[in-house]
Amino acid sequence: MKIIQDGNVTSAKGFLAAGVKAGIKASGNYDMALIYSETPAVAAGAFTRNAVRAAPVMLSELHVKSDNVQAIIVNSGNANACTGDEGYRNAENMCKLVAGRLDLAQDAVLVASTGIIGVQLPMEKINVGIGHVVDKLSQDGTIATKAIMTTDLTEKNIAVELEIQGKTVTIGGIAKGSGMIHPNMGTMLGFITTDIAIEKSLLQRIFLESVDESYNMVSVDGDVSTNDTAIILANGLAGNDVITSEKDEGYDAFVKALRFVNQTLAKKIAEDGEGATKLIETNVFGAKTVEDARKVAKSVIGSSLVKTAIFGGDANWGRILCAVGYSSADLIVNKIEIFVKGGDAKIQIVANGAGIAFDEALLAQIFSAKQVEIEIYLHNGEAVATAWGCDLSYDYVKINADYRT
Amino acid sequence: MKIIQDGNVTSAKGFLAAGVKAGIKASGNYDMALIYSETPAVAAGAFTRNAVRAAPVMLSELHVKSDNVQAIIVNSGNANACTGDEGYRNAENMCKLVAGRLDLAQDAVLVASTGIIGVQLPMEKINVGIGHVVDKLSQDGTIATKAIMTTDLTEKNIAVELEIQGKTVTIGGIAKGSGMIHPNMGTMLGFITTDIAIEKSLLQRIFLESVDESYNMVSVDGDVSTNDTAIILANGLAGNDVITSEKDEGYDAFVKALRFVNQTLAKKIAEDGEGATKLIETNVFGAKTVEDARKVAKSVIGSSLVKTAIFGGDANWGRILCAVGYSSADLIVNKIEIFVKGGDAKIQIVANGAGIAFDEALLAQIFSAKQVEIEIYLHNGEAVATAWGCDLSYDYVKINADYRT
Numbered sequence: 001m002k003i004i005q006d007g008n009v010t011s012a013k014g015f016l017a018a019g020v021k022a023g024i025k026a027s028g029n030y031d032m033a034l035i036y037s038e039t040p041a042v043a044a045g046a047f048t049r050n051a052v053r054a055a056p057v058m059l060s061e062l063h064v065k066s067d068n069v070q071a072i073i074v075n076s077g078n079a080n081a082c083t084g085d086e087g088y089r090n091a092e093n094m095c096k097l098v099a100g101r102l103d104l105a106q107d108a109v110l111v112a113s114t115g116i117i118g119v120q121l122p123m124e125k126i127n128v129g130i131g132h133v134v135d136k137l138s139q140d141g142t143i144a145t146k147a148i149m150t151t152d153l154t155e156k157n158i159a160v161e162l163e164i165q166g167k168t169v170t171i172g173g174i175a176k177g178s179g180m181i182h183p184n185m186g187t188m189l190g191f192i193t194t195d196i197a198i199e200k201s202l203l204q205r206i207f208l209e210s211v212d213e214s215y216n217m218v219s220v221d222g223d224v225s226t227n228d229t230a231i232i233l234a235n236g237l238a239g240n241d242v243i244t245s246e247k248d249e250g251y252d253a254f255v256k257a258l259r260f261v262n263q264t265l266a267k268k269i270a271e272d273g274e275g276a277t278k279l280i281e282t283n284v285f286g287a288k289t290v291e292d293a294r295k296v297a298k299s300v301i302g303s304s305l306v307k308t309a310i311f312g313g314d315a316n317w318g319r320i321l322c323a324v325g326y327s328s329a330d331l332i333v334n335k336i337e338i339f340v341k342g343g344d345a346k347i348q349i350v351a352n353g354a355g356i357a358f359d360e361a362l363l364a365q366i367f368s369a370k371q372v373e374i375e376i377y378l379h380n381g382e383a384v385a386t387a388w389g390c391d392l393s394y395d396y397v398k399i400n401a402d403y404r405t
Numbered sequence: 406m407k408i409i410q411d412g413n414v415t416s417a418k419g420f421l422a423a424g425v426k427a428g429i430k431a432s433g434n435y436d437m438a439l440i441y442s443e444t445p446a447v448a449a450g451a452f453t454r455n456a457v458r459a460a461p462v463m464l465s466e467l468h469v470k471s472d473n474v475q476a477i478i479v480n481s482g483n484a485n486a487c488t489g490d491e492g493y494r495n496a497e498n499m500c501k502l503v504a505g506r507l508d509l510a511q512d513a514v515l516v517a518s519t520g521i522i523g524v525q526l527p528m529e530k531i532n533v534g535i536g537h538v539v540d541k542l543s544q545d546g547t548i549a550t551k552a553i554m555t556t557d558l559t560e561k562n563i564a565v566e567l568e569i570q571g572k573t574v575t576i577g578g579i580a581k582g583s584g585m586i587h588p589n590m591g592t593m594l595g596f597i598t599t600d601i602a603i604e605k606s607l608l609q610r611i612f613l614e615s616v617d618e619s620y621n622m623v624s625v626d627g628d629v630s631t632n633d634t635a636i637i638l639a640n641g642l643a644g645n646d647v648i649t650s651e652k653d654e655g656y657d658a659f660v661k662a663l664r665f666v667n668q669t670l671a672k673k674i675a676e677d678g679e680g681a682t683k684l685i686e687t688n689v690f691g692a693k694t695v696e697d698a699r700k701v702a703k704s705v706i707g708s709s710l711v712k713t714a715i716f717g718g719d720a721n722w723g724r725i726l727c728a729v730g731y732s733s734a735d736l737i738v739n740k741i742e743i744f745v746k747g748g749d750a751k752i753q754i755v756a757n758g759a760g761i762a763f764d765e766a767l768l769a770q771i772f773s774a775k776q777v778e779i780e781i782y783l784h785n786g787e788a789v790a791t792a793w794g795c796d797l798s799y800d801y802v803k804i805n806a807d808y809r810t
Contacts (some may be wrong), residue, residue: 052730052738052758082726084739084759116762118722226727304709318522321487322631325457333457334489353457354489355523 003255004170010141011172012195013237014038018136019147020127024077024115024122025258030147032126032134034213035191039232040068043110043156043236044204049230055091056111057227064093066107067200069233072191073098073133074148075113075126076176079187081226083243090121101134106378112229114150114187130366141174148176149191156268160367163259164250167195169238171254171261176219178267187214187225190265196254197236199244204253207232214262215295217387218270230262267388276390279371280310284385286378292329292377293385299327300374301389311391313368317349321373335379342369409575412564415546416577417441417600418642423541429520429527430482434599435552437531438479439538440596441507445473448515449609449618453633458487460496462632463518468500471512472605474638477596478503478538479553480531481581482520484592485632495526502532506539517634518648519581519592546579549739553581553594562674566741567662569655574601574643576659576666582623582674584716592630593620594606595670600742601659602641604649612637619667622699622792623675625705635667672793681795684776685715686736689790691783695787698783698790705779716796718773722754725779740784747774 010017017035047057063069073094095109102109113121124267136143145155146303159172170266192207211230234360236242242252271279278315282300300306303323309325320338339349346365347358366372415422420442427437450469452462468474478499485492500514508513518526541548550560565576578597597612617637641647648656676684687705692698705711708728724744729736743755750771752763771777 050727051732051734051736052726052731082723082755082759084757087759117727190448226730318484318631320489321457322455322522325455325631327456329456331456349525351486352489354487354492393735 001160001162001262002157004161004172004183004364007172008141009035009036009191009193010139010170011159012170012193014195014235015193015298016137016139017141018133018138019135019143020129020132021123022075023202024075030128030143031075031077031147032133033144033147034098034137035144036137037070037193037233037235039235039237040070040108041233042067042198042200044200044232045110045209045231046208048225050226050324051275051398052082052226054079054227055083055087056080056113058088058227059091060094060110060112060231062233063107063110066105066283068105068108069110070104070108071098071102072110072112072231072233073120074112074189076148076150077229078113078119079115079117080113080121082237082263083120086120089122092127093123094130097130098134101130104106110231112189112227114148114227124194130288131231137363148174150176150403152176152272154268154272156265156272158261158264160257160261162253164238164253165240166197167238167240169240169254170194172329173261173265175265175269177272183300187227188218188269190215190230190262191217192232192261194232194234195236196234197238197242198234201232202244203232206258210255210258210262213259214266215269216375217297217385218219218266219298219387219389246319253300272390277311277375277393278391280307280370280374280389282374282387283380286380287383287385288330288381290383290385293383294387295323295327295329296376296378297385297387299323300376301387306390307389310372311393313364313379316361317355318392321350324376330380331378332356332380337377337379340366340377341375342366342371343372406565406567406665408575409564409566411547412577413550413562414440414577414596414598415544416564417575417598419437419600419640419647421542421544422537422546423543423551424548425534425537425541427480428530428699429480435478436480436540437534437549438549438552439503439542440477440549440598441640442598442640443541444473444640444642446638447472447511447603447605447608448474449605449612449637451517451613451635453630455631456765457487457631459484459632460486460488460492460517460520462634462667463493464496464500465515465517465634465636467492468512468609469636470511471645473507473510473513476503476507477515477517477636477638478593479517479533480526481553481555483518483524483526484522484679485518485519485634487523488525491525494746495528496787499535500533500590506535514548515636516637517554519632521595521808522533522631550579553579555581555592557581559673559677561670561677563669565662565666566666567658567659569601569643570645572643572645572791574645575599577663578666578670578799582677591633593623593674595620595667596634597637597666599683600641600643601639602643602647603718605618605645607649608637608639615660615667616665616734619671620663620674622702622790623671624627624703624792624794675793675795678795680798682798683717683774684797685779685794685796686780687781687792689766689781689783690791691785692788693735693786695788695790698788699792700734700791701783702731702780702792703727704728705781706792709797712794715772715777716798718769722760725759725802726755729781735785736783737785742784744783745771745782746775746778747778749773
């Protein structure tokens, strides 16, 4: 597997993209993106588990079932959430407008939105923007990458290529995150394109498993958005024999590469959490079940007290053990061991479920690194999990206390 | 029912208290409190649901079963949590030292601790402090109120008296909260004393129900402490006939008064959350079950995005509906109505599960009040719940980024 320099959703064969400034964002920044496959693709999607679902989520959940998906239209600046029937019709109209311009069936178009909640989309601007974004489709995906961002500070993209059955298969993706990122996909959007030939139901299973190991293991602030959406399109242009089962040649390599792509984007989301100054990775070992391992990893990564301690470089390890304790996982407390890593240093801070003597200065130095890793050994089974998050800083409060102005 | 001006744990007949500076806190502030009943009392307690339980929690859970509890020894500045066998022996020694000084059985003494996690108690200082605090026992409970505080900015105390069977019954309490306060009691300590005569198992049931409607409905930051403890002592000196069933005269009045005492302390905890600038109360109506009502109320009160929006006076109502959505309660989204109240103003912001037009300036004014109320009508049943929280400010981050220094 090879990483493609500056790769994104147009790296795989047959995919085009574009981004425009449609005037949805008050800032005047890029706010509309289109991803397009020149040939029909099989699609799979994972959507928010929030009971309050934005209109584009409800609609894309229907359209993703189509056997011939070819486009994803995305706007930032307005989430089209909590907008009732009018919002749903607007989401339908977005698909219809794109389908008309590209001569596709309406359900060949998926839609995603992110931004402010509870305000109707400015449909005249959307209409004009769709005309422009279709005209601008090209093999350059960089503007589309920018156009899906909201409070993100960095662009999030990755692409890899690998050989399957003697053919070059490419997987590329773009994502946006920042606030409201939490286990069960908090507003994060992720769009993956690949030219592998693969059977639809198999792709759906692989993709959901991969989402569970990547975007669903990221937490910025514990809130779960109304709009979270992750979609993959696979158009088959790599020319491999269609993969229909896990026994097929290339299945394992594809699963691994897809996981790498999703986890890379997930980490970029965590690293760029609102106000974040550092990336925190929590690795849990020896849990009774995978579910338990994930609960512990997410509980630690989601703790405001752990996050502020790491922001401040404060060696308050007890908060980590405390967060393990309230994860509701099955635990044998007096077996728990915890290590922390940062820069080149690694030290043990908890043994047998209790604090042990350690070099305070070294721990403070570890917590001051740009990337802090927490390793938790539960000694209660074989399951493992990893979660990613960020510290909680003054800037998180600043950004969110005054988001709309 | 009458509120006793400046009442606290010594308001009820036969209760004494004291507080001293034992040198546990680096600041030199009051850090040890003793509450004492001159006659044996029936006791009940509610303790943290964190799997990682501090030594004093484990020990008090045992001692609270005794039929003759007479004292509660409390220290602040050190939580005696994650301290292994040595920590447990130290908690036992605290009870033993108090029991020796007051000539009580060891299990007549309960113990609670709050403060830094993972550091052994300074037992020499504790030993000397216990000598002093026993000597200082008096009918003045004000120093005890101060001595249980950590990062609290305000003292939390209340007492009421009511008439039961022609006798005056008094209920008083003190509490500490501030950081780490969350549904399921995050470190909060609450100590209630009353002179009512009541049967032990009935008191335990009433007290747990009351805790579920008060301390367990408070959230500051979503973390659940290792040390949360709420204890009630009832010494019977009011002279009423022992209440043994809910049919007894005075039962309802006592339940109501106890709820008032616990909810008053819970609100004081929310109001004084670390960095809080205002109190937020969420009232949920029309839920399918009480559990659902509580889930929704806690989800909204716990949302970092709702909390920062209210801190900033930003009328971002969509975040409230979003937090209702991820509560995992049974919902009919298009029936949900939401109102907000602050100062003298009240307006509706959500109808039929979607935003409606409202006076933005008025909403911003409401969010700027010192006390903001959110009313959520689910129209899905009859159950109701109330939760209390606070906004999320820069100061929360400041306090917790640098807690130990």
